[in-house]
Amino acid sequence: MGEQMSERLEKGLAVLRAEMDYKVHSFFSSCVNCGVCAESCLFYTETNDPRYTPIYKTEPMRKLWKSEYSFWGRLASKLGMTKPLTEADLADWEELVYDGCSMCGRCSMVCPVGVDISMVIFKVKHALAVAGFSPEGLVETTQRAIDVGSPMGVTLKTVQAMIKHVEANTGLSVPMDVEGADYMALLSSNEIALYPEYLESLVKIFDHAGVSWTLSSQAFEATNSGLQIGNKKIAGQLVQRVVDGAEKLKVKTVISPECGHAYTALRWEGPNFIGKAYPFRVVHILELLDELRAQGRIKTTGMETDRLTFHDPCSIVRRGGVQAQPRNLLEPITENFVEMADHGSMNWCCGGGGGVSGNERAHDLKLTAFNKKKSQIEELKVDAVVTACSNCRMVMEDGLEANEMEIPLLGLTELIAEHLDEKRTS
Ligand code: SF4
Numbered sequence: 397m398g399e400q401m402s403e404r405l406e407k408g409l410a411v412l413r414a415e416m417d418y419k420v421h422s423f424f425s426s427c428v429n430c431g432v433c434a435e436s437c438l439f440y441t442e443t444n445d446p447r448y449t450p451i452y453k454t455e456p457m458r459k460l461w462k463s464e465y466s467f468w469g470r471l472a473s474k475l476g477m478t479k480p481l482t483e484a485d486l487a488d489w490e491e492l493v494y495d496g497c498s499m500c501g502r503c504s505m506v507c508p509v510g511v512d513i514s515m516v517i518f519k520v521k522h523a524l525a526v527a528g529f530s531p532e533g534l535v536e537t538t539q540r541a542i543d544v545g546s547p548m549g550v551t552l553k554t555v556q557a558m559i560k561h562v563e564a565n566t567g568l569s570v571p572m573d574v575e576g577a578d579y580m581a582l583l584s585s586n587e588i589a590l591y592p593e594y595l596e597s598l599v600k601i602f603d604h605a606g607v608s609w610t611l612s613s614q615a616f617e618a619t620n621s622g623l624q625i626g627n628k629k630i631a632g633q634l635v636q637r638v639v640d641g642a643e644k645l646k647v648k649t650v651i652s653p654e655c656g657h658a659y660t661a662l663r664w665e666g667p668n669f670i671g672k673a674y675p676f677r678v679v680h681i682l683e684l685l686d687e688l689r690a691q692g693r694i695k696t697t698g699m700e701t702d703r704l705t706f707h708d709p710c711s712i713v714r715r716g717g718v719q720a721q722p723r724n725l726l727e728p729i730t731e732n733f734v735e736m737a738d739h740g741s742m743n744w745c746c747g748g749g750g751g752v753s754g755n756e757r758a759h760d761l762k763l764t765a766f767n768k769k770k771s772q773i774e775e776l777k778v779d780a781v782v783t784a785c786s787n788c789r790m791v792m793e794d795g796l797e798a799n800e801m802e803i804p805l806l807g808l809t810e811l812i813a814e815h816l817d818e819k820r821t822s
């Protein structure tokens with residue numbers, strides 16, 4: 397057992413050392429320990445537990461950096477005055493990094509010396525994942541994603557059954573494996589299992605706007621468990637599946653669905669994970685809908701009279717820059733829209749990103765972190781909340797239910813589909 401644990405430690409240290417790039421060096425040498433990042437993190441503000449401050453979550457890497465790269469740290473190490481990293485340290489940080497960080501990136505926005513703290517936390521997570529210090533639930537879902545192709549065990553048969561329902565409900569056909577289509581749409585596991593209305597809305601909108609599109613039987617799943625667990629190799633394998641599917645169908649553009657981390661995995665990190673550029677473009681569904689709106693290909697009718705607000709999903713808005721598009725889309729169909737405090741790039745996370753929602757052990761902490769979103773919603777006294785990430789939607793539904801708040805959550809794509817002007821534009 398001792399030997400096995402040493403091997404795990406060795407693996408973890410090897411990854412931490414390999415990940416020690418110039419950004420990490422500049423991070424640890426410029427951090428002035430001001431503590432500003434603490435107030436930006438909902439896991440700290442809602443618990444008041446100093447262990448959840450962003451900077452503390454990077455501690456294993458900082459400790460290694462200090463002992464191997466800083467003058468005084470190296471000296472102290474040589475004199476035997478510092479304790480080296482142990483397996484117990486890695487085990488302790490597993491809970492902090494997996495349960496107490498949603499990879500929301502808010503801390504990176506406030507650091508006065510410009511440190512991308514969440515990037516360093518991800519590197520620590522990567523080291524823990526490779527060393528085998530990851531929550532059981534996430535290990536299982538990641539294994540399912542590799543074996544079955546989907547973290548929730550969704551198969552092609554499940555998708556085909558959903559397609560039948562969608563076709564019956566809409567009277568429209570759902571294109572599958574159409575070579576040479578302009579767009580290839582992906583679905584997240586949540587959209588297949590919990591929110592089939594997303595696909596129904598896509599079918600209606602694309603028919604209305606005359607979009608040439610398809611699903612792929614080989615690559616329909618957008619969820620990337622490799623990114624959630626922090627394993628870059630697995631994240632790359634899952635991205636490669638999408639790339640293979642898109643290349644086979646020779647599509648021009650791949651559409652990332654209403655799922656935040658899928659967008660980060662595919663649009664921003666994917667080429668790094670697989671080590672090459674894509675031969676196609678990637679857009680989030682909101683980017684595409686806004687493009688179609690601007691081209692006059694989406695015409696809407698009627699207005700929502702309810703008091704509505706928009707929850708900005710961290711991976712799409714703060715980390716992905718898709719901030720104007722949801723507002724552009726909401727403006728023509730809402731007459732009583734209100735913004736949350738700190739909306740846009742400084743919005744607060746729902747508490748369930750970065751794999752937290754798939755980690756059962758983190759359930760209570762996630763609900764505590766949700767108190768931030770709860771107070772934002774309560775303050776506005778809204779009738780419903782609109783969002784554009786199925787994970788945020790699920791996490792907020794759970795949080796509102798746990799707090800006995802009966803406020804509906806709506807997907808933005810779905811809302812657009814409900815307001816389509818029946819008169820075709822194409
Ligand atoms: S805000 Fe930046 S400088 Fe201040 S403690 Fe956090 S990481 Fe260090």
Ligand code: SF4
Binds near residue numbers: 450497
């Ligand atoms: S990425 Fe978000 S959840 Fe993680 S430490 Fe930073 S602010 Fe906190």
